[in-house]
Structure formats: structure tokens, C-alpha cells
Amino acid sequence: xxxxxxxxxxxxxxxxxxxxxxxxxxxxxxxxxxxxxxxxxxxxxxxxxxxxxxxxxxxxxxxxxxxxxxxxxxxxxxxxxxxxxxxxxxxxxxxxxxxxxxxxxxxxxxxxxxxxxxxxxxxxxxxxxxxxxxxxxxxxxxxxxxxxxxxxxxxxxxxxxxxxxxxxxxxxxxxxxxxxxxxxxxxxxxxxxxxxxxxxxxxxxxxxxxxxxxxxxxxxxxxxxxxxxxxxxxxxxxxxxxxxxxxxxxxxxxxxxxxxxxxxxxxxxxxxxxxxxxxxxxxxxxxxxxxxxxxxxxxxxxxxxxxxxxxxxxxxxxxxxxxxxxxxxxxxxxxxxxxxxxxxxxxxxxxxxxxxxxxxxxxxxxxxxxxxxxxxxxxxxxxxxxxxxxxxxxxxxxxxxxxxxxxxxxxxxxxxxxxxxxxxxxxx
Amino acid sequence: xxxxxxxxxxxxxxxxxxxxxxxxxxxxxxxxxxxxxxxxxxxxxxxxxxxxxxxxxxxxxxxxxxxxxxxxxxxxxxxxxxxxxxxxxxxxxxxxxxxxxxxxxxxxxxxxxxxxxxxxxxxxxxxxxxxxxxxxxxxxxxxxxxxxxxxxxxxxxxxxxxxxxxxxxxxxxxxxxxxxxxxxxxxxxxxxxxxxxxxxxxxxxxxxxxxxxxxxxxxxxxxxxxxxxxxxxxxxxxxxxxxxxxxxxxxxxxxxxxxxxxxxxxxxxxxxxxxxxxxxxxxxxxxxxxxxxxxxxxxxxxxxxxxxxxxxxxxxxxxxxxxxxxxxxxxxxxxxxxxxxxxxxxxxxxxxxxxxxxxxxxxxxxxxxxxxxxxxxxxxxxxxxxxxxxxxxxxxxxxxxxxxxxxxxxxxxxxxx
Numbered sequence: 001x002x003x004x005x006x007x008x009x010x011x012x013x014x015x016x017x018x019x020x021x022x023x024x025x026x027x028x029x030x031x032x033x034x035x036x037x038x039x040x041x042x043x044x045x046x047x048x049x050x051x052x053x054x055x056x057x058x059x060x061x062x063x064x065x066x067x068x069x070x071x072x073x074x075x076x077x078x079x080x081x082x083x084x085x086x087x088x089x090x091x092x093x094x095x096x097x098x099x100x101x102x103x104x105x106x107x108x109x110x111x112x113x114x115x116x117x118x119x120x121x122x123x124x125x126x127x128x129x130x131x132x133x134x135x136x137x138x139x140x141x142x143x144x145x146x147x148x149x150x151x152x153x154x155x156x157x158x159x160x161x162x163x164x165x166x167x168x169x170x171x172x173x174x175x176x177x178x179x180x181x182x183x184x185x186x187x188x189x190x191x192x193x194x195x196x197x198x199x200x201x202x203x204x205x206x207x208x209x210x211x212x213x214x215x216x217x218x219x220x221x222x223x224x225x226x227x228x229x230x231x232x233x234x235x236x237x238x239x240x241x242x243x244x245x246x247x248x249x250x251x252x253x254x255x256x257x258x259x260x261x262x263x264x265x266x267x268x269x270x271x272x273x274x275x276x277x278x279x280x281x282x283x284x285x286x287x288x289x290x291x292x293x294x295x296x297x298x299x300x301x302x303x304x305x306x307x308x309x310x311x312x313x314x315x316x317x318x319x320x321x322x323x324x325x326x327x328x329x330x331x332x333x334x335x336x337x338x339x340x341x342x343x344x345x346x347x348x349x350x351x352x353x354x355x356x357x358x359x360x361x362x363x364x365x366x367x368x369x370x371x372x373x374x375x376x377x378x379x380x381x382x383x384x385x386x387x388x389x390x391x392x393x394x395x396x397x398x399x400x401x402x403x404x405x406x407x408x409x410x411x412x413x414x415x416x417x418x419x420x421x422x423x424x425x426x427x428x
Numbered sequence: 429x430x431x432x433x434x435x436x437x438x439x440x441x442x443x444x445x446x447x448x449x450x451x452x453x454x455x456x457x458x459x460x461x462x463x464x465x466x467x468x469x470x471x472x473x474x475x476x477x478x479x480x481x482x483x484x485x486x487x488x489x490x491x492x493x494x495x496x497x498x499x500x501x502x503x504x505x506x507x508x509x510x511x512x513x514x515x516x517x518x519x520x521x522x523x524x525x526x527x528x529x530x531x532x533x534x535x536x537x538x539x540x541x542x543x544x545x546x547x548x549x550x551x552x553x554x555x556x557x558x559x560x561x562x563x564x565x566x567x568x569x570x571x572x573x574x575x576x577x578x579x580x581x582x583x584x585x586x587x588x589x590x591x592x593x594x595x596x597x598x599x600x601x602x603x604x605x606x607x608x609x610x611x612x613x614x615x616x617x618x619x620x621x622x623x624x625x626x627x628x629x630x631x632x633x634x635x636x637x638x639x640x641x642x643x644x645x646x647x648x649x650x651x652x653x654x655x656x657x658x659x660x661x662x663x664x665x666x667x668x669x670x671x672x673x674x675x676x677x678x679x680x681x682x683x684x685x686x687x688x689x690x691x692x693x694x695x696x697x698x699x700x701x702x703x704x705x706x707x708x709x710x711x712x713x714x715x716x717x718x719x720x721x722x723x724x725x726x727x728x729x730x731x732x733x734x735x736x737x738x739x740x741x742x743x744x745x746x747x748x749x750x751x752x753x754x755x756x757x758x759x760x761x762x763x764x765x766x767x768x769x770x771x772x773x774x775x776x777x778x779x780x781x782x783x784x785x786x787x788x789x790x791x792x793x794x795x796x797x798x799x800x801x802x803x804x805x806x807x808x809x810x811x812x813x814x815x816x817x818x819x820x821x822x823x824x825x826x827x828x829x830x831x832x833x834x835x836x837x838x839x840x841x842x843x844x845x
Binding site: 008009010029030031032033034079081082085086087088089090091105106107108133134135136137138140141143144146147148149150205251252253254255291292294297300301303306307308327357358360361362363364365367368370371372373426 | 436437438478482485486489511552563564567568670672705715719720722723742768771772773775778779780783788
């Protein structure tokens with residue numbers, strides 16, 4: 001077991017890799033009642049084409065990682081939620097672009113709950129019947145999102161930005177694609193992506209690190225998984241240009257929703273660059289468009305934005321884009337106003353005092369985030385899968401310079417790399 | 429103003445909440461809702477919004493926000509701040525003192541012109557509130573839940589939305605809003621909470637300097653108990669049509685039990701067994717057995733004594749889903765509750781109550797329940813009462829529960845089978 005100390009944020013992390021390849025991290029939080037654990041595989045919605053050595057390339061149905069997540073909760077003995085409930089734990093799971101996480105939080109029976117978490121995720125049980133039954137449930141989940149304007153404008157933008165990259169495919173898939181999913185295809189994904197060497201366990205809370213590690217060692221030693229699969233993930237080449245300059249849909253909303261974003265064409269060379277780019281991009285967005293920017297206040301005064309206005313940066317080794325927008329009475333006017341303000345900043349650069357202010361704000365936000373065991377576990381895993389470390393972000397925020405952020409801005413905002421997504425008011 | 433301080437070293441921040449509550453009333457609901465929107469624009473010392481927000485950023489991105497909601501028959505404005513503990517950063521000013529000073533300015537010393545709120549801020553925030561009210565329809569899950577409650581309580585103050593009424597907005601001026609604000613500040617129950625590495629003595633001193641209030645202000649008689657209306661003889665069904673893909677089936681039930689009552693722990697058990705969790709009857713029967721929904725759950729407003737049910741279904745499956753939900757309500761009345769359901773629900777509720785200790789804001793909101801209800805009950809006491817609640821007590825709760833309203837939001841073209 002390795003000890004990783006981060007004195008600046010007063011946290012100590014313990015790490016061990018099991019003989020089967022599973023990475024285990026334990027973060028004791030003194031005085032905390034709760035234990036929160038996530039068991040995550042590097043298998044998300046973007047992993048839809050892959051191959052193993054000596055095998056043909058597999059192209060799986062849209063939404064299969066999410067479908068698999070739903071089905072993992074079923075065991076021959078019944079629904080695993082019931083087992084967690086009997087042990088006083090609330091359990092859940094989520095699927096994102098790049099991973100699937102299973103989790104619980106509990107204040108008692110931690111060994112039993114941790115064992116349940118490891119065992120149910122490492123014991124798939126799919127039948128023709130239980131796979132069929134799940135389709136009705138997921139269809140309702142898809143329909144629920146269809147009615148959600150925030151989700152529609154968000155996914156609409158990614159779809160407009162990307163031609164080929166699977167990040168543009170809805171995580172849950174479509175009603176049609178999930179109907180084609182079979183127990184055989186689920187087992188194939190399971191065997192490929194749920195090997196312990198492709199997974200990370202994170203345990204945080206009022207726990208004893210030695211007890212937790214010992215439990216995991218025993219649990220894993222009692223199971224056999226075979227050789228670690230050498231997964232090759234395949235991506236079709238993505239053109240530099242956006243797919244659609246503008247994508248529109250309609251829903252019953254009070255005001256149009258608009259988001260626009262810029263697609264990166266040059267991808268970072270390594271994980272270090274990826275992280276630096278993320279940090280600089282977030283500072284850039286906060287300085288330009290955050291609630292304490294002059295632009296934000298002006299747009300608010302002109303009644304072009306509301307409190308729903310925001311921006312974010314999304315990136316991985318294979319894609320990267322910004323998302324900017326919110327509810328607006330006039331999408332075209334909003335876009336034009338932001339464009340002219342950004343062009344002005346491209347010429348003058350971000351001011352030094354604005355930069356220092358947003359840097360402080362983001363450092364505060366980072367420290368505040370470390371109060372939440374849930375966020376720590378989820379963000380740590382996300383960064384780790386990309387080759388970065390959540391606990392090493394503070395020095396990066398402290399060392400990034402205004403010049404770097406200004407350079408990032410000039411590199412990112414290229415109008416021919418922009419797409420717009422609008423959810424209009426449905427005509428009645 | 430009543431002070432509540434929770435000293436702890438568990439967090440990297442200080443969490444601050446100020447609750448300001450008044451009775452929910454037709455005549456004041458909109459001005460009360462609009463007030464915090466205007467207060468967040470600036471203070472006498474920092475009247476420009478941009479400078480005001482820069483001030484927050486410079487406190488290492490101190491979080492500031494507010495919520496407006498109903499609890500029982502009270503309209504509560506909750507101001508929240510959190511600021512990091514100085515020991516993590518090299519800050520020149522003590523951050524807790526600076527945060528409380530700012531909160532005090534926001535609530536008691538706002539930016540004014542000619543003795544009333546700035547006209548520009550009032551106009552802009554009226555527009556913002558108008559958009560917020562109009563946007564309720566965007567989130568169909570919340571919209572259906574709120575429409576169901578509004579229909580159910582159409583003859584009680586509880587029908588009012590916590591954000592007020594659109595119709596009131598045009599008639600509000602800087603003068604009338606400022607008058608309403610002064611009245612609100614004079615009349616509201618005020619409870620200030622601080623959780624973090626501090627002491628009551630320190631907060632007492634800081635709060636006295638930060639808030640420009642009369643010594644007696646905000647510590648009135650406390651909150652009144654909510655009136656619980658009678659359900660109609662027969663449940664009323666309300667069907668509404670909108671451009672949606674998925675139907676939303678909601679139900680409103682009157683429990684006739686409130687937070688302060690002896691039977692409240694049994695009511696929590698009732699709600700948990702019926703629909704609070706993924707092992708509950710609604711989830712198992714509507715989702716897992718019949719595959720009709722992705723979500724099917726129940727929720728409790730313990731201060732109002734109302735339990736609500738919500739589910740998202742195929743529009744054509746309305747009758748089938750309704751039949752299954754009604755059968756679950758009936759099985760609760762008949763005491764068809766297994767030992768397993770009891771033990772699972774007890775374990776889940778107890779776990780939630782223990783987990784609260786790890787979040788400063790959750791600890792604060794739990795404690796505020798005792799202020800609201802006048803009934804002091806620690807988490808440990810509530811856990812013991814949950815452990816002791818048996819099937820007989822839960823059936824007694826079920827006997828009091830009356831189904832009042834069935835609300836269905838459906839799409840335009842789908843046909844009912």
C-alpha cells in the first residue's frame with residue numbers, strides 16, 4: 001500500500017494495485033459518518049468500436065454501456081437494491097461518455113456493503129427475459145430526456161459539432177437502438193470492459209484504510225478473471241469542421257434555449273497538456289463570461305440572458321469543446337453580442353486583475369469541492385482515467401499565467417469552428 | 429435574530445444560512461419572492477452589481493445564493509453563503525467575518541436611491557422573476573408536481589407558488605417593494621446558522637456588527653402550525669394537455685400528520701415503504717414488475733402533511749399505472765408490509781439521518797425543522813423512533829391518509845387505450 005500525502009489540501013490518499021490489476025484508492029476523512037464508494041469501469045458511451053487481439057472489430061449498439069449499467073443491478077437472487085437497502089446503504093450508478101460508475105453511501109455495515117458492491121459488479125446475470133423487460137424502462141428514461149429542454153440543447157450542440165466522434169451519440173441511445181440489444185452483446189461488452197485491470201475502486205469517508213485494503217485483497221483473491229484483455233478502442237477520423245453550423249428543435253418552453261460552442265481541432269499531445277488546457281480554458285471562460293464579468297452584466301442588463309446563462313469546457317484525449325449559453329429571448333442577438341465582445345478581448349487580452357480574481361474564485365471552488373466525498377470520488381476517478389490527479393490541481397491553478405490564458409483564448413475562439421444549438425418554443 | 433452555531437473542524441469551509449420566514453399570503457407572496465432578487469444586486473457599501481460580485485470572488489469565490497420555498501404554510505427565504513476556512517489560503521482578511529459582514533449588508537443595508545430600491549434593479553429583477561415563473565413549464569417533472577399541489581390545495585394558501593404570481597409583477601414599483609421589504613424584515617422570523625471552525629461567542633459578536641437590526645427583531649413567536657385541509661369525498665382527477673412525449677402521472681395525498689406529531693416517524697416509514705426508495709412498493713411494482721416507468725416514487729412535505737406520488741409513463745398506460753399505484757395505497761392500508769420492507773426502510777431512513785452529519789448545509793436544514801415545527805427532535809431521537817415504529821403504527825398512518833387529487837399531464841396526439 002502506497003501513501004500519497006497532499007499537505008496543501010490536508011488530505012492523505014492510500015493506493016494499492018491488486019494482483020488482478022484493480023486500482024484501489026482509500027481516502028480516510030476524519031470525523032465523517034458516511035462512507036462513499038465508487039467502483040468504476042473505463043467503459044462509456046464513446047467506447048462503441050473496439051477490438052481484442054486476434055479478433056474482428058466490434059461496433060456495438062448506441063446506448064449499450066448504459067443498458068449494461070441498468071442490467072448489472074439484477075442478480076439471480078433478485079434486485080441488488082434490496083440487498084443494499086437491507087444493509088442501510090443507498091446505491092446508484094451512472095454512465096457518462098467515458099465511464100460507468102457503481103456506487104453506494106452508507107454509515108453502517110461498510111464491509112458488507114463494499115463486498116456487495118464488488119460482488120454484484122463482478123457477477124453479470126443477463127437472460128433474454130430480463131433484457132427484454134429492461135427495454136420498457138429505458139424507453140421511458142429516453143422519453144423523459146426527450147422532454148427535457150436543457151438536455152436537448154446540450155446534446156444538440158455536441159451533435160452539431162461532431163460528424164464521427166461517438167461523443168455526439170446520446171448516452172442512453174435511442175428507442176430503436178436499445179431494442180436491438182441482446183444478452184449476448186451485453187456479455188461481450190462485459191467481458192471486454194469489466195476486467196479488474198480496466199477498473200478503479202475509490203473509498204472515501206470515516207474508514208480505516210488497512211481494513212478496507214484487506215477486505216478488497218481477500219475479495220479479489222477469491223475470484224478469477226483470466227488475462228487482462230488488451231483493448232483497442234477505435235475512432236473514425238473526425239474532420240476539423242463542425243457537422244452542422246446550427247441545429248434546431250422545438251419543445252414546450254417559455255423562452256428559446258441557445259447554446260453554442262467551439263470544437264478543438266488540435267488535440268493535446270499528452271495528459272499533462274490535456275489538464276493544462278482544461279485549467280486554462282476554465283479560467284478563460286470564467287474571466288470572459290462568468291457572473292462577475294462585464295459582459296455578463298451587460299447581457300443581463302440588456303435582457304439577453306438570465307440566471308440560467310453559463311459556460312463549460314468538456315474535453316478528453318480525443319475531443320474538446322466549449323459550451324456557452326442559456327435561456328434567451330433572442331438567440332441571434334445574444335450570439336452577436338457575445339461575438340463582438342470576444343473579438344474585442346481577442347484584440348486586447350484579458351485584464352490582469354480580472355485574471356487574478358477568477359483564479360482566486362476557482363481555487364476557492366476547488367477547495368470547497370473537497371468537502372464533498374461524492375465529488376472527490378467521482379472527480380478523482382475521472383481525472384485518473386485520463387492520467388491526471390485531482391489532488392495536484394491546486395499548484396496548477398497557482399502556476400498558470402495570464403499569457404497562457406490569453407493564448408488559449410486566441411487558439412480556441414475560431415468562428416469557423418463554432419456550432420449553435422437552439423431549442424425553440426413549440427408553436428401551439 | 430436567533431443564532432445557531434455548530435462548531436466543527438470537519439469541513440474546509442464555513443457554511444452560513446439565514447432563514448427569513450413569513451406566513452404564506454396572497455397579498456405578500458410576490459413582493460417577498462422578489463425581495464432577495466433585488467437584494468442580491470448590491471449593498472449600500474458596494475452598490476454596483478459588478479463590484480459586488482467581484483467582492484465575492486475576492487473572498488476566494490465565496491458562494492452566495494438564495495432559495496425561496498414553502499414549508500407548511502410559511503414562505504421561507506433562505507440566504508446561503510459558504511466561504512473557505514482561512515487556514516487553506518493566504519488571505520489578508522478573516523473570511524468568516526468578511527462573509528457575515530457582506531450577508532448583513534445584503535439583508536439589512538441594500539443599495540438605495542432616494543430612500544427606496546434602485547429603479548434599475550427592481551425593473552431587471554421583476555423581469556428575472558417573471559422569466560423564472562414562466563419557466564416553470566420547462567421542467568415537466570417539476571411542473572406536474574407543482575400543478576398537482578396547486579389543484580389539490582386550490583382553497584388554501586399552499587396553492588400559491590413560492591415565487592409568487594405573474595399578475596402581481598406589473599403593479600410593483602421601487603417604492604412599494606421597498607415598503608414591502610421593510611415590512612418583511614420587521615415581521616420575518618430570522619434564524620442565522622453558522623457551521624464550521626468557530627464558536628457561538630465569535631458569531632454573536634460578528635453578527636451583531638454585521639446586521640443592522642433591532643435587538644428584538646426576527647425572534648418572534650415562531651412559526652404557526654400549518655392547517656391541513658380535508659380531502660374531497662371522492663378523489664378529483666385533473667387532466668392537462670401539453671406538447672410532451674411522456675405522460676406524468678402524479679397524486680396528492682393528505683396525511684393529517686405533521687413534523688411535530690408523535691406519529692411523524694411512522695409517517696416517514698409509511699412514505700419510505702410506499703415510494704421513498706428503489707426497494708419501495710412503487711418502484712418495484714410500477715417500474716420493475718410492469719416496466720411502465722423509469723421513475724415512480726413518493727415524497728413527503730412533513731411540515732404540510734402532504735405526501736405526493738410522481739411517475740413518468742407512456743401516455744396510453746395511464747389507467748394501468750393508476751390501477752397499480754392505487755393497489756399499492758390499498759396494500760398499505762391493509763398492512764401488507766413485510767418484515768423485510770420494514771427493516772430495509774428503517775435502515776435507509778436511519779442511514780440518511782446519519783449521513784447528514786457530513787454536510788454542513790444538511791445539518792443546518794435538519795435543525796431548522798425544529799425551529800419551523802416548534803418540536804425539537806435530534807437525529808438520534810428520530811432514529812430511535814424509526815426503529816420502534818411497527819406495522820400497527822404504520823397502518824394507523826395509512827388509515828389517516830386520504831387520496832385527494834390525481835393529476836395527469838399528457839401529450840396532444842396520443843390516444844388513451
